[in-house]
Amino acid sequence: MPTPKQYRHAAISLTPAFRQVILARYGHEPFQRLTVTDMSLHSYSRCWLHLVWGTLGRDRLLQKEAAARVSHYLSEYAEAKRIYMKINHVNADHVHALIDLPTGMSIEEVVQLLKGSSSDWINTNDVIAGKFAWGEAMEPSSYQNPT
Numbered sequence: 001m002p003t004p005k006q007y008r009h010a011a012i013s014l015t016p017a018f019r020q021v022i023l024a025r026y027g028h029e030p031f032q033r034l035t036v037t038d039m040s041l042h043s044y045s046r047c048w049l050h051l052v053w054g055t056l057g058r059d060r061l062l063q064k065e066a067a068a069r070v071s072h073y074l075s076e077y078a079e080a081k082r083i084y085m086k087i088n089h090v091n092a093d094h095v096h097a098l099i100d101l102p103t104g105m106s107i108e109e110v111v112q113l114l115k116g117s118s119s120d121w122i123n124t125n126d127v128i129a130g131k132f133a134w135g136e137a138m139e140p141s142s143y144q145n146p147t
Helices: 064-080 107-124
Strands: 018-020 031-033 048-055 084-090 094-100 134-143
Touching (some): 048 107, 064 084, 064 094, 064 107, 107 134
Antiparallel strands (some): 048 134, 084 094
16 A cells, blocks of 8 residues: 555645545556546535735736726626636735635636636726736635634
8 A cells, every 4th residue: 555655746636526546556646537426416515715816017007996897897707607706806916806616617727717808808998008917926725614
């Protein structure tokens, strides 16, 4: 049986479609894909994420009116993509968003959708003067509701 030390470099999947399995043979991955029959069709998942991302160079580009427009756009876009966004707050140089991560999407996919679409919308609708871009960094943290 492999020891935990042998798996110290293995990534841990937070995606509900994977489960950790320990295999007796070496050379196999420690995760195995679940099939639809392995999962209950009546299961429920809720993973709250607090996402924070900033403007390129942390420049203070989104003044009060622009920030309000971007906040409204993010809420509508998230709803259209079936991403439950409980709240968002757009500051001059960064955004906070509290979302319920959809079970069929990764954190990276959700952030790419939100950042990519909003920067395109900002540039297309001339929300600010000049070219706008979000920075590459993003900080996710999970939130557990103690109910």
